[in-house]
Amino acid sequence: MNARALLLAAAAVTACASPAAAQDMVITNATVATGDGSDPVQGATVVVRSGRVVAAGQGVAVPAGMPVVDGTGRWVTPGIFASLTTLGLFDVGGVQESNDSGARNSPFGAALDVAPALNPASQHVAVARASGITRGSVYSQPSSSIFGGQGAVVDMGADSTMLVRPRAFQMVVLGEYGARLAGGSRTSAHALFRNSLREARQYGSDARITGGGARGQVSTGDDIPVDTRMIDNAANRGDDVLLTRFDAAALVPVVRGEQKLYVVVERAADIRNVLALRQEFPRLDMVLVGVSEGWLAAREIAAAGVPVIADPLDDLPSSFEQLGATQSNVGRMIAAGVKVALGGLSGTTGDQPKNLAQYAGNLVALTRVPGATGLSWGQAFATITSIPASIAGYGGRFGTLTAGAAGDMVIWDGDPLEVSSAPVTVYIDGVEQPLDNHQSGLRERYRDLDESQMPKAYDW
Amino acid sequence: MTNKGAVQAAPFFFGDPMKQLRFSIIAALAFVAAACSTTNGEGPKTASDTQTAKDAPTPFPSTYNRYPGRPTALVGATVYDGNGGRIDNGTVLLRDGEVVAIGDAALATDGYDRIDGTGKFVTPGIIDIHSHLGDYPSPSVDAHSDGNEATSPTTPEVWAEHSVWPQDPGFSRALANGGITSLQILPGSANLMGGRSATLKNVPARTVQGMKFPGAPYGFKMACGENPKRVYGGKGRMPSTRMGNFAVNRQTWLDAKTYADGDRKKRDLAKETLAGVLDGDILVHNHCYRADEMALVMDMAKEMGYKVSAFHHAVESYKIGDLLKENDVCSAIWADWYGFKMESYDGIQENGALLWKAGACVVIHSDDENGIQRLNQEAAKAQAAGRRMGIDIPDAEVVRWITLNAAKAMGIDDMTGSLEAGKMADVVLWNGDPLSVYSRPEKVWIDGALMYDANDPKRRPISDFELGQPGAGDVK
Numbered sequence: 001m002n003a004r005a006l007l008l009a010a011a012a013v014t015a016c017a018s019p020a021a022a023q024d025m026v027i028t029n030a031t032v033a034t035g036d037g038s039d040p041v042q043g044a045t046v047v048v049r050s051g052r053v054v055a056a057g058q059g060v061a062v063p064a065g066m067p068v069v070d071g072t073g074r075w076v077t078p079g080i081f082a083s084l085t086t087l088g089l090f091d092v093g094g095v096q097e098s099n100d101s102g103a104r105n106s107p108f109g110a111a112l113d114v115a116p117a118l119n120p121a122s123q124h125v126a127v128a129r130a131s132g133i134t135r136g137s138v139y140s141q142p143s144s145s146i147f148g149g150q151g152a153v154v155d156m157g158a159d160s161t162m163l164v165r166p167r168a169f170q171m172v173v174l175g176e177y178g179a180r181l182a183g184g185s186r187t188s189a190h191a192l193f194r195n196s197l198r199e200a201r202q203y204g205s206d207a208r209i210t211g212g213g214a215r216g217q218v219s220t221g222d223d224i225p226v227d228t229r230m231i232d233n234a235a236n237r238g239d240d241v242l243l244t245r246f247d248a249a250a251l252v253p254v255v256r257g258e259q260k261l262y263v264v265v266e267r268a269a270d271i272r273n274v275l276a277l278r279q280e281f282p283r284l285d286m287v288l289v290g291v292s293e294g295w296l297a298a299r300e301i302a303a304a305g306v307p308v309i310a311d312p313l314d315d316l317p318s319s320f321e322q323l324g325a326t327q328s329n330v331g332r333m334i335a336a337g338v339k340v341a342l343g344g345l346s347g348t349t350g351d352q353p354k355n356l357a358q359y360a361g362n363l364v365a366l367t368r369v370p371g372a373t374g375l376s377w378g379q380a381f382a383t384i385t386s387i388p389a390s391i392a393g394y395g396g397r398f399g400t401l402t403a404g405a406a407g408d409m410v411i412w413d414g415d416p417l418e419v420s421s422a423p424v425t426v427y428i429d430g431v432e433q434p435l436d437n438h439q440s441g442l443r444e445r446y447r448d449l450d451e452s453q454m455p456k457a458y459d460w
Numbered sequence: 461m462t463n464k465g466a467v468q469a470a471p472f473f474f475g476d477p478m479k480q481l482r483f484s485i486i487a488a489l490a491f492v493a494a495a496c497s498t499t500n501g502e503g504p505k506t507a508s509d510t511q512t513a514k515d516a517p518t519p520f521p522s523t524y525n526r527y528p529g530r531p532t533a534l535v536g537a538t539v540y541d542g543n544g545g546r547i548d549n550g551t552v553l554l555r556d557g558e559v560v561a562i563g564d565a566a567l568a569t570d571g572y573d574r575i576d577g578t579g580k581f582v583t584p585g586i587i588d589i590h591s592h593l594g595d596y597p598s599p600s601v602d603a604h605s606d607g608n609e610a611t612s613p614t615t616p617e618v619w620a621e622h623s624v625w626p627q628d629p630g631f632s633r634a635l636a637n638g639g640i641t642s643l644q645i646l647p648g649s650a651n652l653m654g655g656r657s658a659t660l661k662n663v664p665a666r667t668v669q670g671m672k673f674p675g676a677p678y679g680f681k682m683a684c685g686e687n688p689k690r691v692y693g694g695k696g697r698m699p700s701t702r703m704g705n706f707a708v709n710r711q712t713w714l715d716a717k718t719y720a721d722g723d724r725k726k727r728d729l730a731k732e733t734l735a736g737v738l739d740g741d742i743l744v745h746n747h748c749y750r751a752d753e754m755a756l757v758m759d760m761a762k763e764m765g766y767k768v769s770a771f772h773h774a775v776e777s778y779k780i781g782d783l784l785k786e787n788d789v790c791s792a793i794w795a796d797w798y799g800f801k802m803e804s805y806d807g808i809q810e811n812g813a814l815l816w817k818a819g820a821c822v823v824i825h826s827d828d829e830n831g832i833q834r835l836n837q838e839a840a841k842a843q844a845a846g847r848r849m850g851i852d853i854p855d856a857e858v859v860r861w862i863t864l865n866a867a868k869a870m871g872i873d874d875m876t877g878s879l880e881a882g883k884m885a886d887v888v889l890w891n892g893d894p895l896s897v898y899s900r901p902e903k904v905w906i907d908g909a910l911m912y913d914a915n916d917p918k919r920r921p922i923s924d925f926e927l928g929q930p931g932a933g934d935v936k
Contacts, residue, residue, distance in 0.1 A: 094801035324930035361897035
């Protein structure tokens with residue numbers, strides 16, 4: 001099978017992954033938070049039909065003929081949207097052979113694409129699902145280049161594919177880490193970055209370059225056009241280039257503003273320099289990522305209209321580009337009018353995606369700390385539901401219980417931002433999800449330590 | 461973030477993935493600063509050689525003295541005493557650095573400044589049994605990498621206190637956001653025997669001596685499993701396997717026993733530490749993930765004549781709660797970390813609850829400069845996971861996991877860790893239920909001195925490093 005056929009086959013698989021058994025249901029008498037930034041309301045009703053939300057809120061009529069679940073004592077919310085995870089890319093972080101989250105020795109950077117590496121059967125996907133995470137984005141860690149490659153929007157459904165949208169965004173890392181990858185200095189990182197965008201701009205517009213065949217765009221089943229040279233065999237394009245033709249072609253939609261560019265940056269000065277890039281590359285559709293010192297440049301970020309995916313609670317000067325880190329960062333940026341989602345929880349320790357709700361809860365806690373800037377409950381919950389979905393291009397479709405949104409819904413045993421709460425039932429596209437996994441198997445086996453009759457290995 | 465020996469926890473792009481590899485996959489070998497002496501007793505005889513180390517005055521003694529405090533009565537709050545007790549509408553009296561009494565609303569408060577704690581909660585100061593503040597401080601630059609003397613698999617001769625940088629800004633965050641009043645700073649886990657720990661009061665000081673917990677015994681860091689064999693196997697030397705780990709450990713103990721059974725007159729820093737363990741004066745804190753390895757370590761301890769005080773990062777303790785109870789060994793654990801390395805693959809959120817049900821000692825630890833700010837939340841997560849599987853653990857018991865149980869495993873439980881008359885007045889007033897995500901410390905006393913007050917911007921320490929920097933004095 002040639003490359004083109006492979007791409008088309010992958011696209012076909014994506015297209016076929018549709019809800020298998022969406023349940024129509026009504027939940028009544030629940031505490032409902034819609035994810036839109038409003039505070040939760042009690043005694044509310046949620047209606048889901050054919051895998052989509054029909055209505056949610058107080059005073060919603062119960063349609064005739066639909067099964068009704070009493071939600072007394074329960075909270076009902078949209079599923080959490082976990083921005084910038086590595087879910088599906090690894091089994092054990094430290095076991096390199098199981099870990100596809102970065103490609104240190106790859107000859108490629110921007111051309112890397114997480115889509116073929118995603119494993120929906122990963123335990124971490126199952127743990128995330130059981131924690132109320134229904135959607136998210138997955139990035140490729142910049143390792144061999146300042147460009148990490150192309151990330152995807154995914155779902156956590158217990159089915160054969162995670163892919164919702166491949167090649168949803170490109171990632172580039174600047175700041176200290178970008179400087180190191182670029183050869184030792186921010187000067188080099190910026191030079192590499194600008195050169196890459198210029199090569200891509202040229203590559204995207206110069207029809208005289210050998211190769212490329214037909215100038216039309218290739219449909220690969222998603223909505224981001226792929227330059228035809230991504231999938232042909234001609235390589236000639238002059239001598240004075242740094243990027244491989246794959247990497248240059250991958251950046252064509254970035255420089256054209258057709259694919260989002262996630263820029264990892266922390267220091268206030270670096271943030272301002274990134275915002276200034278749009279004078280040079282006006283079509284860049286940027287999202288700032290990390291942004292520990294964002295509060296020091298909040299007005300500029302807001303004025304630029306660039307959204308942020310922020311590390312939730314960093315408050316230590318863990319590097320010289322994070323000297324101003326404070327837990328109030330997110331609250332202050334939002335107060336300044338910046339669109340901020342929480343994200344970047346890409347591990348299995350304190351940074352496991354499961355902890356997004358805990359971090360959001362901590363931002364609410366800040367409202368009771370004098371001098372700190374926190375978020376209301378509704379604002380905090382939006383930073384892990386509707387806002388990250390919106391930044392990913394799925395506003396109104398994921399992370400919300402508004403009419404027409406995907407039936408991604410979680411029924412909780414309490415306030416979802418409280419550390420003592422957990423999901424009772426999780427739906428994705430209206431399909432009830434299994435919540436068991438390796439951890440639950442161990443839990444059940446070791447409920448007791450009785451081996452008087454048989455070894456524990458027979459207890460399953 | 462820097463998790464020395466567990467794994468680096470930061471989302472890669474907010475930190476530096478090279479650091480992630482430093483502590484987890486590639487380990488510390490490439491970045492170690494040769495900071496500590498590895499004296500083996502060579503050199504001229506001196507007067508001090510005529511007495512054994514056991515008889516000599518302790519070097520680097522604590523210079524910490526409590527700061528002034530006012531006689532204070534906390535009234536009206538819900539009090540968790542750290543020892544499993546709960547008093548609603550309780551009263552806690554502090555004077556001259558000590559807890560004078562705790563009781564209900566009937567307790568007389570004459571002569572005390574009354575602080576109204578209505579709607580608030582009081583606990584003992586929170587204790588983190590596993591921290592690397594100071595020996596892997598912020599900023600997390602190579603020049604600060606002082607936690608692993610990864611040049612030999614056994615370095616009992618190094619002392620963490622010689623690596624601790626008192627200006628680590630992390631101490632202040634642990635105080636203000638986590639209510640941490642005491643903590644144990646451990647060497648990392650690159651080595652089978654990593655060296656002595658330092659037990660500190662979380663008071664800002666110009667020197668580490670100014671933070672050392674007076675009268676606290678030393679701890680001794682050991683490590684099982686993947687880290688030592690990876691670090692030294694990677695250098696082509698022993699140990700490169702788990703069986704190699706045990707062989708090196710056992711031979712080192714046998715040599716130490718020979719030393720300990722002798723006259724001990726020749727100064728030998730490594731052997732002095734090991735002899736201190738065999739004497740029961742130095743407490744073993746053993747990084748160990750897997751249940752089967754913990755069982756082997758407990759047998760090795762019996763063979764050699766020492767006791768393990770606590771297994772740290774013990775993600776599989778729930779598989780051997782019975783053995784741990786029988787051997788009186790605490791498990792210092794995270795609430796939910798798992799899957800970052802092979803030996804952590806079987807971590808489950810119910811670990812703490814299952815241990816508690818088995819009657820074994822549970823301690824919640826951080827190993828992380830961010831996690832140390834939320835030990836209360838981690839304890840609450842572990843409690844809730846238990847409740848969902850039908851194990852109901854009272855809140856007051858859960859508070860013990862981050863107070864008295866930690867103190868017990870660190871050997872300071874006769875001085876702190878619970879609110880009892882005569883103990884150090886290490887106390888946190890929380891602005892709500894400490895087991896809720898929405899609560900934060902409002903005031904923190906250490907030895908009766910008010911060291912943090914959320915309502916007083918000046919009663920918040922700023923390390924030298926942060927002065928004049930962006931955000932200095934911010935709430936953080």
